Amino acid sequence: MHILETKKKFGAAVRFERTRQGLSQEILAERASLHRTYITDIERGARNLSLETIYKLSTALGISIEALFARAEVRRQVEQYVTLPGQLVDVLLVEDNPTDAELTLEGLRRDGLSNRVLVVRDGAAALDFVFCRRQYATRRIEQSPQVLLLDLNLPKVHGLEVLRQIKEDARTRHIQVVVLTISRKDEHIQRALELGAAAYIVKPVDFQNLSKIAPKLSYQWALLDSTSPKPA
DSSP states (O other): OOHHHHHHHHHHHHHHHHHHTTOOHHHHHHHHTOOHHHHHHHHHTOSOOOHHHHHHHHHHHTSOHHHHHHGGGHHHHHGGGBOOTTSOOSEEEEOSOHHHHHHHHHHHHHTTOOSOEEEEOSHHHHHHHHTTOGGGTTSOTTSOOSEEEEESSOSSSOHHHHHHHHHHSTTTTTSEEEEEESOTTOTTHHHHHHHTOOEEEESSOOHHHHHHTGGGOOSOGGGGOTTSOOOO
């Protein structure tokens, strides 16, 4: 593996594990006796790695060096659950933060989700997918996802506008939309529920907290359970 690719994958693994544990760069830097900007550079893949630095980081994160390097494969693992644009999709995840998207997909994968998932990074792409436009023009609007996991603070088109357009169209209003938020005090939650969101989830998302809102959703929940038969 090329050294630059190794640095980028290791940096992504550090960022993923730090975020998963809810640590700031400042806290990780303090624990590892490193400067915060050094942590930033490592996560960007812009620093050469010494054995001493790797050891300090793994110790500060409380995992083995082997486990930390294993995290470098997270992107490859979760991408197994991301479909191509023309394929059928059970879950549409609309999330512009790559780390949050990785954490969501890893959480679902870890808990056994084997359904077809597509990730888009902004509100415009979400609308294009749902309404079969531009790069998704080969899809049929009847092939809608079972559920849409929607971050609200999206680039290009805000999540509330995405939700409004989906719920105002008779062809798509049946789609179950679950809003993703970083806090229960998010000022947009009430408006999202008024627009037709089925529920909201405080990040990070995993199968367990999805299951808690299952009674609020009107689709076949078993479709999201890897132990149940999948549709052909």
